[in-house]
Amino acid sequence: MSEAVEYDVVVLGAGPAGENVVDRTRAAGLTTALVEAELVGGECSYWACVPSKALLRPALARADARRVPGLAGSVGGSLDASAVFAHRDYWTGSWKDDGQVDWVDSIGAHLYRGHGRLYGVRKVAVTSPEGEHHVLAARHAVVVATGTRAMVPDVPGLAGARPWTSREATSARQVPGRLLIVGGSVVAAEMATAWQALGSQVTLLVRGSGLLPRMEPFAGELVAEALREAGAVVRTDVSVEAVVRDGSTGPVQVVLEGGEILEGDELLMATGRSPHTEDIGLETVGLTPGGWIPVDESCRVEGHGWLYAVGDVNHRALLTHQGKYQGRIAGAAIAARAAGAELDTGRWGAHAATADTHALPQAVFTDPEAAAVGLTLAEAERAGHRVRAVDYDLGKVSGAGLYADGYRGRARMVVDLDREVLLGVTFVGPGAAELVHAATVAVAGEVPIDRLWHAVPSFPTISEIWLRLLETYRG
Amino acid sequence: MSEAVEYDVVVLGAGPAGENVVDRTRAAGLTTALVEAELVGGECSYWACVPSKALLRPALARADARRVPGLAGSVGGSLDASAVFAHRDYWTGSWKDDGQVDWVDSIGAHLYRGHGRLYGVRKVAVTSPEGEHHVLAARHAVVVATGTRAMVPDVPGLAGARPWTSREATSARQVPGRLLIVGGSVVAAEMATAWQALGSQVTLLVRGSGLLPRMEPFAGELVAEALREAGAVVRTDVSVEAVVRDGSTGPVQVVLEGGEILEGDELLMATGRSPHTEDIGLETVGLTPGGWIPVDESCRVEGHGWLYAVGDVNHRALLTHQGKYQGRIAGAAIAARAAGAELDTGRWGAHAATADTHALPQAVFTDPEAAAVGLTLAEAERAGHRVRAVDYDLGKVSGAGLYADGYRGRARMVVDLDREVLLGVTFVGPGAAELVHAATVAVAGEVPIDRLWHAVPSFPTISEIWLRLLETYRG
Numbered sequence: 001m002s003e004a005v006e007y008d009v010v011v012l013g014a015g016p017a018g019e020n021v022v023d024r025t026r027a028a029g030l031t032t033a034l035v036e037a038e039l040v041g042g043e044c045s046y047w048a049c050v051p052s053k054a055l056l057r058p059a060l061a062r063a064d065a066r067r068v069p070g071l072a073g074s075v076g077g078s079l080d081a082s083a084v085f086a087h088r089d090y091w092t093g094s095w096k097d098d099g100q101v102d103w104v105d106s107i108g109a110h111l112y113r114g115h116g117r118l119y120g121v122r123k124v125a126v127t128s129p130e131g132e133h134h135v136l137a138a139r140h141a142v143v144v145a146t147g148t149r150a151m152v153p154d155v156p157g158l159a160g161a162r163p164w165t166s167r168e169a170t171s172a173r174q175v176p177g178r179l180l181i182v183g184g185s186v187v188a189a190e191m192a193t194a195w196q197a198l199g200s201q202v203t204l205l206v207r208g209s210g211l212l213p214r215m216e217p218f219a220g221e222l223v224a225e226a227l228r229e230a231g232a233v234v235r236t237d238v239s240v241e242a243v244v245r246d247g248s249t250g251p252v253q254v255v256l257e258g259g260e261i262l263e264g265d266e267l268l269m270a271t272g273r274s275p276h277t278e279d280i281g282l283e284t285v286g287l288t289p290g291g292w293i294p295v296d297e298s299c300r301v302e303g304h305g306w307l308y309a310v311g312d313v314n315h316r317a318l319l320t321h322q323g324k325y326q327g328r329i330a331g332a333a334i335a336a337r338a339a340g341a342e343l344d345t346g347r348w349g350a351h352a353a354t355a356d357t358h359a360l361p362q363a364v365f366t367d368p369e370a371a372a373v374g375l376t377l378a379e380a381e382r383a384g385h386r387v388r389a390v391d392y393d394l395g396k397v398s399g400a401g402l403y404a405d406g407y408r409g410r411a412r413m414v415v416d417l418d419r420e421v422l423l424g425v426t427f428v429g430p431g432a433a434e435l436v437h438a439a440t441v442a443v444a445g446e447v448p449i450d451r452l453w454h455a456v457p458s459f460p461t462i463s464e465i466w467l468r469l470l471e472t473y474r475g
Numbered sequence: 476m477s478e479a480v481e482y483d484v485v486v487l488g489a490g491p492a493g494e495n496v497v498d499r500t501r502a503a504g505l506t507t508a509l510v511e512a513e514l515v516g517g518e519c520s521y522w523a524c525v526p527s528k529a530l531l532r533p534a535l536a537r538a539d540a541r542r543v544p545g546l547a548g549s550v551g552g553s554l555d556a557s558a559v560f561a562h563r564d565y566w567t568g569s570w571k572d573d574g575q576v577d578w579v580d581s582i583g584a585h586l587y588r589g590h591g592r593l594y595g596v597r598k599v600a601v602t603s604p605e606g607e608h609h610v611l612a613a614r615h616a617v618v619v620a621t622g623t624r625a626m627v628p629d630v631p632g633l634a635g636a637r638p639w640t641s642r643e644a645t646s647a648r649q650v651p652g653r654l655l656i657v658g659g660s661v662v663a664a665e666m667a668t669a670w671q672a673l674g675s676q677v678t679l680l681v682r683g684s685g686l687l688p689r690m691e692p693f694a695g696e697l698v699a700e701a702l703r704e705a706g707a708v709v710r711t712d713v714s715v716e717a718v719v720r721d722g723s724t725g726p727v728q729v730v731l732e733g734g735e736i737l738e739g740d741e742l743l744m745a746t747g748r749s750p751h752t753e754d755i756g757l758e759t760v761g762l763t764p765g766g767w768i769p770v771d772e773s774c775r776v777e778g779h780g781w782l783y784a785v786g787d788v789n790h791r792a793l794l795t796h797q798g799k800y801q802g803r804i805a806g807a808a809i810a811a812r813a814a815g816a817e818l819d820t821g822r823w824g825a826h827a828a829t830a831d832t833h834a835l836p837q838a839v840f841t842d843p844e845a846a847a848v849g850l851t852l853a854e855a856e857r858a859g860h861r862v863r864a865v866d867y868d869l870g871k872v873s874g875a876g877l878y879a880d881g882y883r884g885r886a887r888m889v890v891d892l893d894r895e896v897l898l899g900v901t902f903v904g905p906g907a908a909e910l911v912h913a914a915t916v917a918v919a920g921e922v923p924i925d926r927l928w929h930a931v932p933s934f935p936t937i938s939e940i941w942l943r944l945l946e947t948y949r950g
Contacts, residue, residue: 016934044934053877053935058545065540065550070533070559075540076549084545091877321934324942328928348929355929363933371933402528402566431909437930437938438913444930447920453803454823454830455912455919458838458846459491459519459796460528463912467799 004137007033009334010124011143012116012280014104015042017311017323018145022109024331025141030338032109033136035116035126040100043147044320046092051170052190054088056365059197063367064430067404081175081198088170095171118142118281122306125281140338141306143330144293145323146280148273148312161245161252164268166191175199176265180254182240183270184211186364189223191268192232193366202232203262205254209236212370215362216377216426218410219370223428226367226408243267275313297345297352299330308334316356329353348444359444363433368409371436374424374443377414386417390473394429397468399460404430411465413439415473420449431462438463449473479612482508484809485599486618487591487755489579490517492786492798493620497584499806500616505813507584508611510591510601515575518622519795521567526645527665529563531840534672538842539905542879556650556673563645570646593617593756597781600756615813616781618805619768620798621755623748623787636720636727639743641666650674651741655729657715658745659686661839664698666743667707668841677707678737680729684711687845690837691852691901693885694845698903701842701883718742750788772820772827774805783809791831804828823919834919838908843884846911849899849918852889861892865948869904872943874935879905886940888914890948895924906937913938924948 009025011018014036025032039046058079065075093099104111114128119135124142126134150165152158164172169191175198181188184206196202204211204227211220211234224234242255245267252267278290285304287293292315293301299314301307308330311323333351336343343351347358361373377389394400394409401407409429416423425439442452453470457463484500486493489511500507514521533554540550568574579586589603594610599617601609625640627633639647644666650673656663659681671677679686679702686695686709699709717730720742727742753765760779762768767790768776774789776782783805786798808826811818818826822833836848852864869875869884876882884904891898900914917927928945932938 049935050873050877053874057877058543061540061543062546062549065536065546068533068536069562070554070556071537071540071550073555073558074551074553075546076551078549079545080548081545083548087544087880319934321931321939321942324934325929325931348926350925350928355931359929359931361931361933363936398525399528402525402532405562431906433933433936434906434909434938435912437910437932437936437941438916440932441913441916441922441927441930442920445917445920445922445926447916447922450825451823451920452916453825454800454834455916456796456800456830456834456836457912457915458836458908459794459799460524461838461908461912463909464796466912467796 004123004135006137006139007031007110008139008338009033009141009143010136010138011035011145012124013042013145013147013311014040014100014111015145015147015311015323016044016320017327018042018143020324020327021143021145021310021331021334022104023107024328025334026107026109028335028338030140030335033112034104034109035112035114035124035136037115039095040097040104040111045100046095047167047170049320050091051088052194053365054091055084055170055194055198056190058084059194060365060367060369062197064404067406067430069405079198084198085173112136116280118284120284138306141308141334143308143310144277144280144313145309145311145327146276146313148275148318150269151272151274152269153271155240155243157243157245158269161243161267163243164266166270169268177201178203178264179266179268180205180252180262180264181268181270182254184208184213184220184236185270185272186212188270189364189366191270192227196227196230196232203264204232204234205238205240206234206236207239212364215370215372216412218412219372219426219428222368222408222410223366223370230367273312273318275315277313297354298333298343299326299353300333316353317360319360319362322356322360325355326353355444359440361436361440363436365433368429369432370426370428371432372424372426373436373440374422375414376424376426377412380414380423385423387423388415388417388473390415390469392465392468392472394427394462394465397462397465399462399464400429402460403462411469413469413473415449421446427465429462435462435465438466479598479610481612481614482506482585483613483615483813484508484618485611485613486510486620487599488517488620488622488786489515489575489586490620490622490786490798491519491795492802493517493618495799495802496618496620496785496806496809497579498582499803500809501582501584503810503813505615505810508587509579509584510587510589510599512590514570515572515579515586520575521570522642522645524795525566526563527669528840529566530559530645530669530673531665533559534669535840535842535844537672539879542881542905544880554673559673560648587611591755593759595759613781616783616809618783618785618809619752619755619788620784620786620802621751621788623750623793625744626747626749627744628746630715630718632718632720633744636718636742638718639741641745644743651739652676653678653739654741654743655680655727655737655739656743656745657729659683659688659695659711660745660747661687663745664839664841666745667702671702671705671707678739679707679709680713680715681709681711682714687839690845690847691887693887694847694901694903697843697883697885698841698845705842748787748793750790752788772829773808773818774801774828775808791828792835794835794837797831797835800830801828830919834915836911836915838911840908843904844907845901845903846907847899847901848911848915849897850889851899851901852887855889855898860898862898863890863892863948865890865944867940867943867947869902869937869940872937872940874937874939875904877935878937886944888944888948890924896921902940904937910937910940913941
């Protein structure tokens with residue numbers, strides 16, 4: 001092994017979270033190395049948000065167009081799957097990372113391709129694909145940003161059945177005739193929406209009682225209803241006992257608890273994520289391989305002043321935008337500590353990832369879209385807040401009805417009755433993904449209800465839901 | 476004339492602004508009369524926002540669908556105009572106001588149909604269509620909410636040429652082959668968009684140097700560019716000298732300064748609005764008929780403690796949503812004064828229409844949409860603020876590119892450098908109308924830039940423009 005190369009900061013993992021750490025530490029003048037075993041840009045750019053949105057947008061735009069009198073009649077029946085795939089391939093750079101590598105070079109960071117492992121305190125060992133070894137020494141910080149991978153449960157027969165995970169579901173080049181999807185959260189709901197629209201007969205097998213379990217219950221209900229109307233089968237409270245697949249290209253069979261057997265052409269397991277931490281040397285610094293890495297508000301690992309974890313791997317919020325946010329916060333904290341400056345780690349401070357717990361936004365690109373920020377009613381009550389939930393039928397807003405004939409949707413805001421601010425807001429309906437940022441500003445900005453009355457929504461936009469929610473709250 | 480009937484509050488004009496006064500004063504337990512000479516619901520419901528959005532939405536949805544690979548090829552060439560008109564008719568209630576009258580009844584207000592005129596202090600005389608006369612006496616307040624009408628300029632030949640105004644443009648049942656539009660502001664730009672998409676060959680004749688003169692200059696530039704690409708002719712810096720039309724259904728000719736003659740099948744004059752105040756008895760209380768009615772922050776007329784003006788007629792902001800806002804503010808102020816309570820007319824107070832001057836939002840449903848809130852750069856500079864404009868190409872936001880292939884748009888935020896808050900934000904691009912409310916919350920909420928960093932936009936939404944604007948500002 002060669003002599004250690006010194007950097008101020010070494011970042012393990014070049015997904016969006018790691019890239020933001022690099023960006024911020026480089027901007028502060030620190031020397032920074034970035035280690036990546038796969039593609040620079042990470043899961044999001046190649047096998048998650050980006051390709052999934054490219055697959056979903058045609059489905060959603062078609063659904064929107066079909067709800068507009070005067071246009072609906074001229075919208076054809078089926079999507080051109082090959083054009084959709086070609087567009088998806090464009091957005092993933094055909095799974096090449098040249099553009100992102102150029103960006104790393106442009107800001108003067110040093111990219112190491114290969115598998116990186118912690119190698120004791122402040123040290124990282126990298127093994128390149130060609131078998132070269134490097135040791136990197138970090139003067140100020142090592143940042144773990146290795147993300148997650150799809151978690152495939154231990155079901156008899158599954159391992160040999162070549163199941164799709166989110167990777168295959170976002171990169172496939174053929175439309176399976178029958179697609180079985182196991183799971184009920186975002187990946188399951190989005191991929192059911194996309195593939196049903198692309199021509200598959202989708203069957204969604206949900207272990208729990210509904211879809212999108214982390215959102216307000218009506219989100220999953222509206223999405224399930226729409227999936228059924230689009231022709232998908234949605235089954236809840238089902239459990240997969242075994243999977244059978246013979247040969248290399250044949251159909252796959254899923255055995256449910258109770259003995260029922262379902263057959264599909266492909267099987268997507270969308271059953272959660274596990275941290276990418278098994279083989280990154282956590283044991284060399286006294287941490288547990290394979291586990292999530294808990295961090296403080298600045299994304300630093302307790303008891304290890306030099307070690308940070310950002311993005312999925314710290315388990316604060318498994319969302320690209322939030323990983324980027326953590327990357328900015330951690331990068332700023334590392335730079336401040338390196339400079340001996342005072343940190344601002346108080347609530348909403350420059351070095352505190354407060355939004356992770358108080359204003360976490362998420363947009364789900366199903367039809368209808370579902371988007372939320374902050375706490376659900378149940379979460380707010382569990383946290384001990386004195387709250388009131390204010391609900392409104394989005395379809396009764398003029399701007400929504402004019403946007404789509406027969407618009408169906410729902411909104412809820414959760415009001416903290418003691419402070420008269422919003423703790424959380426949920427929108428479900430066509431176009432909801434772009435509605436939620438107003439709520440994010442209101443929640444993160446802690447804008448009082450009294451002041452929200454002066455934030456007038458334009459007529460006739462869907463955003464006039466804000467006026468209706470305020471009027472309903474006023475009673 | 477009969478004896479006066481007493482009410483706490485008499486409202487002249489049952490458009491959205493007047494309706495909101497009625498709603499708020501009734502909620503406070505005041506007896507309230509509402510006088511309307513035309514349809515309850517006002518210009519917005521029958522000849523402006525609502526029918527125009529119904530005409531525009533198919534055009535915008537088609538444009539959106541055509542920008543989505545995999546869907547674009549299956550979107551037909553022409554809109555079904557008769558289906559569009561039928562949907563527009565549905566939304567205007569076929570120009571019947573039964574639903575709105577039901578609402579007035581349901582809250583216990585008294586509707587007088589007929590022409591209302593001030594009749595000295597605290598008195599209103601109403602002449603019904605049947606020739607009956609009523610005198611209404613107001614214990615606490617008379618509110619003028621008579622709105623505006625299209626202003627048709629004094630051009631030779633125009634009066635006899637049966638020009639369209641916004642009323643005919645939003646209620647027409649035939650698609651003119653060639654539509655000439657004179658004007659460059661919202662009505663002109665929106666109707667050009669709608670009618671060009673419905674099949675007219677539109678020629679837009681703009682006196683000024685560009686469209687949408689009240690917005691940031693790039694808004695009008697992008698809308699003009701798109702109109703031209705859609706096949707419309709957009710001519711700026713032209714002046715109409717005369718109009719010629721013979722017979723009752725023949726073509727109409729417009730003579731430009733310099734002598735050029737243009738011919739169309741219809742001519743829309745979209746040349747501004749004038750207040751509906753000529754014949755409402757203003758002279759009986761010492762005010763000038765035909766003029767705008769200036770008011771204070773609570774929408775009360777200076778020197779007339781009992782007289783209010785809300786909506787277009789006070790010339791603070793000629794927008795439906797802002798008239799409604801003023802109606803709520805004035806209604807609350809009237810109720811508070813009637814109860815002898817203290818008013819909160821300070822900045823952003825419950826009885827001050829502060830948003831009219833500090834956070835006025837507007838959405839224009841052209842393709843691309845243009846939406847803005849607060850001050851433009853030029854307005855902020857004129858007002859003496861120390862500001863910086865931060866611009867960003869919306870098409871470079873991943874969420875925008877995934878929403879529409881070849882997305883074109885632009886965003887600007889105007890930052891108050893002394894207070895580090897936003898004074899104004901403008902978005903132009905597909906979907907911009909729903910982006911602006913986040914800016915409205917930020918501007919009205921005076922959310923500091925430092926806090927906006929914690930308002931994380933979801934990836935991959937168009938709203939991620941917020942992150943790009945903040946990054947650009949940080950530099």
